[in-house]
Amino acid sequence: MKRTILILTMLFALNLNVLAQKVELHLIPDSPTATYRVGEQARMKVIALDCGVAIYEGEVSYEVSEDLMPAREKNTVKLNGPEATIKVGTMKEAGFLRVRAKIEYDGKSYSTTKTIGFDPEKLEPTTKMPKDFDEFWQKGLEQLSKVKLNPTMELLPERCTDKVNSYLVSYGNINNTRMYGILTVPKAEGKYPAIVRLPGAGVHAISGDVKHSEQGVIILELGIHGIPVNFDAEVYAALNRQPALRDYHTINIDDRDTYYYRRVFLGCVKAIDFFETLPQYNGKVGTLGGSQGGLLSIVVSRLDPRVKASAIYFPAFCDQEGYINRRAGGWPHTFKNEDNRTEKIIEAQRYYDAVNFARGLKAPVFYAFGYNDITCAPTTTQSTYNIITAPKQLCVSPNTGHWLPSEHVAKMWNWIIDELKK
16 A cells, blocks of 8 residues: 555656646737727737746747748747737738747747738638529529438437437438437427528538537437438548548539539528428527538528527638638638639639628628637638628637637527527
């Protein structure tokens, strides 16, 4: 027993020592909101901490770049006492500047990133709207309306709670395909609003959203690939390694009529038809999703007037043509590769860009993103938000990347549930 206690004590001391070596590097803009006016000079303080204690000597290397663009400046500053100052500079047009800083300390490298905005509310997207955009998607909806739903529902007892039932569901989609998802329905008698919860990129299992269904809402958490969503994780890992699904966003990228996402967009809209088969559904529906799911939340709301509210966070496919115009473009960064900048691909992708769906949104919107996001860059998400004319609410975090703080997640869910229960 004494030997065990001694070993545990030594391990605990070792863990404390590891924690004591942790160095934090902080960049602090001289604007409390991390936003400036175009032409205004921005500065950042640099502070390095070793286990919470300021490091007084050292050199910090840094680079300044416009959002996702090559560095426009590389330099170093020396810590002068507990801090140093970086002269970040300014922008001539609305946009975002990103500073990446690094310090070498005790043989290890530590880094951090901070992004600041310059008149971000004035950013405009660069992607053009096809003249027949609405006509193209109307034809798709007409095709979708002819598809028989043929819904299936299988109770999943192991995922049910005393308040919510969970089901594996599927329904018909265009091209003789099916959509799959996990449906969660409150057990108490009554009528409830519904939410289509839309997935981020990749191929993965879906567990269902019992937590939020307990607040009195039906939720269908969808998969988009036409395969069941309750396989073991190893199955999806194997599928992700297959070129057909690993690079699905590139399939028929130059053909608006056969592009991979056409089936996906229409299949997500069909989810509302599925809700209408449920006796518990009260006729009010919303959409919610982030990244790829943020794109899909915008799309479904634009294509189906039955949608009454949409929660959207750091949406993908925003202003993809940004790269062609010497600034950041949206995920999946199609036009960062100059080989993709052909007239055929550019024209086809305009029918799938989140910008062109956002232009016509009517239902109220909750919209969230972080300045440090390098997956769905703030230049793209902010410019898309700016053109939305529907009632909208913006929730920005200057310190986060491709994720939401828990407080913002709670705010988003409270907002959409309240909107649907009005």
